[in-house]
Amino acid sequence: MLVFKSAFRLSLLICFSFLILNETAAAQDVYAAWRKDWLQKAREFTPALKTTIKKPVGIVRIEKDASAFQGWKAVNAGGADQLYSSSINKRNSSIVVDFGEHLTGYCTITLKTRRSDMDAPVRLKLTFGEVPAEIATPFDPYPGGLSRAWLQDEIITVTVLPATITIPRRVAFRYLKVDLLGSSPNFDFNIADLSFKASTSVRMTPPALTAGTSQIIKDIDCVGLNTLKECMQTVYEDGPKRDRRLWIGDTYLESLANLYSFHNDSLTRRCLYLLAGLANEDGMLSADVFEEPEPHSHNTRLLDYCYLYNVALKEYVAGTGDKQTGLDLWPVAKKQLDIARKYALPDGMMDYQKANKEWWVFFDWKDGLDKQAPLQGITIYTLNQTYELAKILGKENEVADLPAFARKLKNAAHKSLYDKKSGLFISGKDRQISYGGQAWMILSGVATKAEAQRALKTLPAVTDAVHPGAPYMYHYYVAALIASGLNAEAKQAVIDYWGGMIKKGADTFWEVYDPVDEFKSPYGFFPVNSYCHAWSCTPVYFIRKYPEIFQR
Structure with missing residues (x-):
């Protein structure tokens, strides 16, 4: 009998310990209450190819x-x-x-x-x-x-x-x-x-561009659509040759182009739910995920991609009116704001050095790019875009501090990074001038419209300015031109850059394109580059969202 009672107490202790461990594990996973539902919805939205x-x-x-x-x-x-x-x-x-x-x-x-x-x-x-x-x-x-x-x-x-x-x-x-x-x-x-x-997964043909559209813009749109179509499989793939997986940065740009072309909204929903369902237990998103053999995270911690998830979700909800998906995934967007709160210094500048040690801070395939200004800019941009999402969803009270927080970072950026004499934004201890730095200072609203126009008009004459290394950064440069009201310059930039690829024979747009170095490869061997790559498709977005700029 004594043995039985001892065994019974031991069993109770084991069961109790097991419950405590489970509760502790669940507490450590900030998305424990939602993961199963998110992954189920991701499965439901899987397209038939x-x-x-x-x-x-x-x-x-x-x-x-x-x-x-x-x-x-x-x-x-x-x-x-x-x-x-x-x-x-x-x-x-x-x-x-x-x-x-x-x-x-x-x-x-x-x-x-x-x-x-x-x-x-x-x-x-x-x-x-x-x-x-x-x-x-x-x-x-x-x-x-x-x-x-x-x-x-x-x-x-x-x-x-x-x-x-x-x-x-x-x-x-x-x-x-x-x-x-x-x-x-x-x-x-x-x-x-x-x-x-x-x-x-594409099943429809977008409307033709207006009759007055120039042939080069029509050609760019056609190649952009081909690029997007090839990358739209059961997820938004970054490249159908390589890496063939779902990356947040590519998904954001693909989803923008899709909103104005193929309207395959269920694919965007699938990707947003899949990324959420496979986020890290601390709440931070993984930059990329695999579908096979079972959906799983790659555990790539890429700071700017975490931010861009919020922007992609906001653009999706605003573009489709699908508030339910926004409400489902709001906890993820809200959690990514912890990055800004963690690295914002008392003076309003982001602690770039610390962030760069603890994260992969990407922005572009460009050696030597100083990322202080881009990080400050994208942080402000994300705070503003997330607040816009909150307003759409009726969640402003949960992030009521964001407007003041964004203003603090904006004022600090203008004070620390704007060079009044040159009219350009600088970055880092060496006061680097880059296209990426100007783009993110403009998209974030740090620059006034007059300052933005001056910076972008001055930039081409700066001989040591760091140029974009890939179509990915070039997208944000064109977006900055449009945001500054430099419409003719934006159109010409698209013609020069993406039209340059077409003149060199592209029937889909490439992962990496440097007009002065056709053999550039982040991987040490140009044949392994992707020559049909998702982040290169965005002329489709520009051409179709802004017909008054590009179709005249």
Whole structure:
């Protein structure tokens, strides 16, 4: 009996301890009460992908051309009929197929014998490329900083012909190079059929631009729509070739473009709920999440992306009128404000040095960019945008301190970062002048309209100004031009930058584009760059939101 009572007490103690531990764990997870519902809603909004069978338009030669993008161009070498009528053998061991447009999905190839019996296996190497240089540049020895496996080359070995093979890996490409690695000289074979199952969650065609729109703006809009379409899969992917995951910064810009084009609002809802459901237990968002094998966080702590979640949610609610999603996710937006409160110093300046040590503070793929001014600006911008969201949702009383908080940071920024003599905003101990610094000081409202116009008109003449390194920062520069009332300059900036990519052959816009360095890569090897990238699609947003600027 004594033993039984002791065992019973021990059982009670274990159960009690278990309950205490569970309650403690739940208390540590600030979103414990909502996660399950958020993830369920994310599942419910998963789109059914639309698939389309695509066929090659012909074959091409990849030729050197110093005037072409990255030194290579595709030259027409025959139609699709020539592809299917040509033998593959040692004399004709390589062929490049052009599908005529950027596609994302799965490739199927059918091979058959043309002469004699197949007396040995056939081994082929298939290389998928988004741009001609990706086809022409040897991948090995691989010098890049990211996984070599991102490069899209596959080897297949076939022992019996005829055969139809579907490559199991999803690829994103326009050009396909087929190289013969091994076969017997005693027989010939050929490609009997080649098809591609392309996928996207886009199901509608946006309205045409006005008749008076210039051709270059129409072209930019078309390529921007193609870029957005390819990245809209079951989430807003950053790039369908690489990284193929959901990033907050890309999602914000994609959702803006989507609001004014494809109107696939359920995809935006899915992404917002998914990011919320996979946030860290301390309430801070992960900058990116994976869908497979189960949705999970990558635990990337990127400061400016946490802020941009609030802005994306506000733009979504304002653009669609879907207050329920805003109310559901309000706790997440409210929690991200803790970042501003943690790093704001008594004088109203953000503690950039501390924030930069504890977070990845990104803003742009640009070496040497000082981020003090951008961080101060985006903090103020986020405070203002979150307060606008609160007003839409009737939650102003929960964040009543935001207007005064934003004013304090705004006044401090103007006092510390504005150089009256030059009319420009500086950043950091070296007083750096950058496009990003001006953009965020303007978007945040730190600059008056007159100061903004002066800064942006002065900026091009500053020889050591730090330029944007990618279309991502260029978006905010164009947004700043529009916010300053410099409409003609904004239109010209879009034509010069994104139109520059089109003139160099882009049929989707690229992850990284520096007009003076076509080989720029944050990863040490330009073929691993993404040449269809979400954050590059935003001319669609500008062109369609501001027709009075861009469609006249």
